[in-house]
Amino acid sequence: MKKLVVTVIGLGVIGGSYAMALTAAGHTVYGTDTDPRSVREAKDRGMIADGSGEAAAFAAKSDVVVIALYPAQVKAQLAALIPHLKDGAVVTDVAGIKSDYVAEIEAMLPKGVQFVFAHPMAGREKRGIDYADSRVFKGANFILVPTERTSEQALETMRGLAEDMGFGNIMSVSAQKHDEIIAFVSQLPHAIAVALVNSDEESAETEKFIGDSYRDLTRIASINETLWSELFLGNRENLLRSISDFEAQLDRIKTVLERSDKAALEDIFRSSSARRQRYVKK
DSSP states (O other), X not given: OOOXXXXXXXXXXXXXXXXXXXXXXXXXXXXXXXXXXXXXHHHHTTSOSEEESOOHHHHHTOSEEEEOSOHHHHHHHHHHHXXXXXXXXXXXXXXXXXXXXXXXXXXXXXTTOEEEEEEEEOOOSSXXXXXXXXXXXXXXXXXXXXOTTOOHHHHHHHHHHHHHHTOSEEEEOOHHHHHHHHIIXXXXXXXXXXXXXXXXXXXXXXXXXXXXXXXXXXXXGSXXXXXXXXXXXXXXXXXXXXXXXXXHHHHHHHHHHHTTOHHHHHHHHHHHHHHHHHHHOO
16 A cells, blocks of 8 residues: 555554554654653654654644544544544544444544544553564454444555554454454453452462463453453443353353263363364464
């Protein structure tokens, strides 16, 4: 695709990784953040061409503006940007929930500005620009959430940027479908990891005994409490359904254990193994 001017607002782990990947792909990238150290770090690492704590001047000359902030901050940031956006600009987000604010965001948009809702399915359990790394995007999934107002040209722009960043599978779904799926594939695993770690006895000295299975399952229990509490509550009903479905499967294992039913347990394991193989086949 042609090279664009992009402003990334919020140079945390995702925004910083966007900036790094897009710069590497040849786009001109500016970055803004309320933390001056993050801007300096992004400049020093060659992630951005320039940056500051103010987004308006950079946004005014940008083809694409990436709001890499928490969901609750997106609306206020967009309102501040609107007077400065040029005609034909595409604005996008990186938020993990959509239904909560899609209609409100679109109601704010002036004619000539497109907002393409997006969700990069990649990241790290750490936070901040020090952990930004564009390699997390390589081959990862990228979700676009178009609406009736979204133009095909704006969608193509975002598809092109996602490809340039290295994402492997780029798909489009509705906001409702996005939030239903994300409750299962993202939020439920985080809930399980947190519950597993918190179920341990404090005096057990678990760290002396753990192996790869515990380490892999609990990596995401090191969690950004501000962001993830917002995501859980913003997608509350979908997540509650996913938790209930998981509880039913855990109860099933518990029941066959209580019966000492080896055949039933093996059936459960065969089913999970087959499903897991389908997920990782490609």
